[in-house]
Amino acid sequence: MTTPSDPSLDVLLSERRHLLNLAYRLLGSLTEAEDAVQETYARWYALSRSQQDAIRSPGAWLTTVAGRICLNLLGSARARRETYVGEWIPEPLPGHSELIGGPTGGAAVDPADRVTLEESVSLAFLVVLEAMTPAERVEFILHDVFCHSFAEVAEIVGRTPAACRQLASSARRRVRDARPGATDHSIRRGQQAGLVGEFKQAWEAKDIDALLGLLDPAATAVADGGGLAVTFPDPIEGGEQIARTWMELARRRPESMTFSERTVNGRPGLVAEQDGAVVTVFAFEVAGDRITHIWVVRNPEKLRHWAES
Secondary structure (H helix, E strand, O other), X not given: OOOOOOHHHHHHHHOHHHHHHHHHHHHOOHHHXXXXXXXXXXXXXXXXXXXXXXXXXXXXXXXXXXHHHHHHHHHHHHHHHHOOOOXXXXXXXXXXXXXXXXXXXXXXXXXXXXXXXXXXXXXXXXXXXXXXXXHHHXXXXXXXXXXXXXXXXXXXXXXXXXXXXXXXXXXXXXXXXXXXXXXXXXXXXXXXXXXXXXXXXXXXXXXXXXXXHHEEEEEEEEEEOOOOOOOOOOOEEOHXXXXXXHHHHHHHOOOOEEEEEEEEOOEEEEEEEEOOEEEEEEEEEXXXXXXXXXXXXXXXXXXXXXHOO
């Protein structure tokens, strides 16, 4: 005899992907996002059955709780990152990732303010989010990305809807100031694939002139080793300095290290492998026909999902 499935349980489980999507964009770490989602479900199951039955929308309840958990974690994360060794870069994910899903919020968002789920998971975008206050980040992701109303967001961040509108305005200014050329994402992605491939070829050929032609003169490169892997400690400013640094890296490259073009958070990037293990992930941002930013992640704790891909 089979036991009929519990419809409420099916609803709860169907929300997990949405919660993971939300938490990763809020925290910049899939590991922390998984912990936040687990804590969200633990709080649901800590309720009595009568308390659960009294909740009209379990999905909305889970989103509210997850948002509050992430808001608290963002506050403590800032303190932890002050003691982090070197630069902190969000955790990169392989491929387009299952963390690109449809929005589940009910509010309509002005297309001018809309940020697509695909763009919001790119490493370049996650880096911009790091400059926001915890409240700005939560408001921006919930409203502009996941289409929740200001009233819904206000309940999560503990502010009025009017205050949430101000947070949204401030967050959008940060995005515009940090990424003034980010407009046509499909074209930029196609250009990026070509530029990343040319960058790999020039690097492997130790062709510094070719590298200089691919890098914006004002380009920057940032590396994250977390004190667990050797890398350059400070951001590198300027295309010429980056090209020279990459030439030095090419000369020091172990024979067993190989490079491959891979998709990083839905965008073309590079991955270095040594003895079959991923040791470095390179993410890029492109403006026009030049590379403007390179992020290098070598912290092995942020590469565990690459071993599983």
